[in-house]
Amino acid sequence: MPHDPSHPQTWLARAKSSLALAQVKPSPEIFLEELGYNAQQEAEKALKALCISRGIAFPKTHNLGLLLDLLQQHGEALPSEVLRAVELTPFAIALHYPGTHPPITYDDYLDAVEVARGIVEWVEAHL
Secondary structure, three states: OOOOOHHHHHHHOOOOHHHHHEEEEEEOOHHHHHHHHHHHHHHHHHHHHHHHHOOOOOOOOOOHHHHHHHHHHOOOOOOOOHHHHHHHHHHOOOOHHHHOOOOOOOHHHHHHHHHHHHHHHHHHHHH
């Protein structure tokens, strides 16, 4: 497993790890928000892998909209399924902490995982 943070494959491997965690079978002991957080982390790491592969510097951020903007400002044509990454940002910021929002639904969780899966697949195909 790669560990060099300057290498896109390192970030992609971490993205896939986060996606695997997001897909853990929910149980009463596991909050859906935690699984959604892992889906957000997958998307974040995949987008950062793409930035690194394109030589685009990025700040330490959980804001997926910012990462998408950076990629587009550098001429990256992103499909609509990747642009859906902005939907995952709340999982890292607001939904990650108890009491800030109502609990997410199972359908919200499934949608987050599907969005994340689409992002990692697209990024992997375009590295």
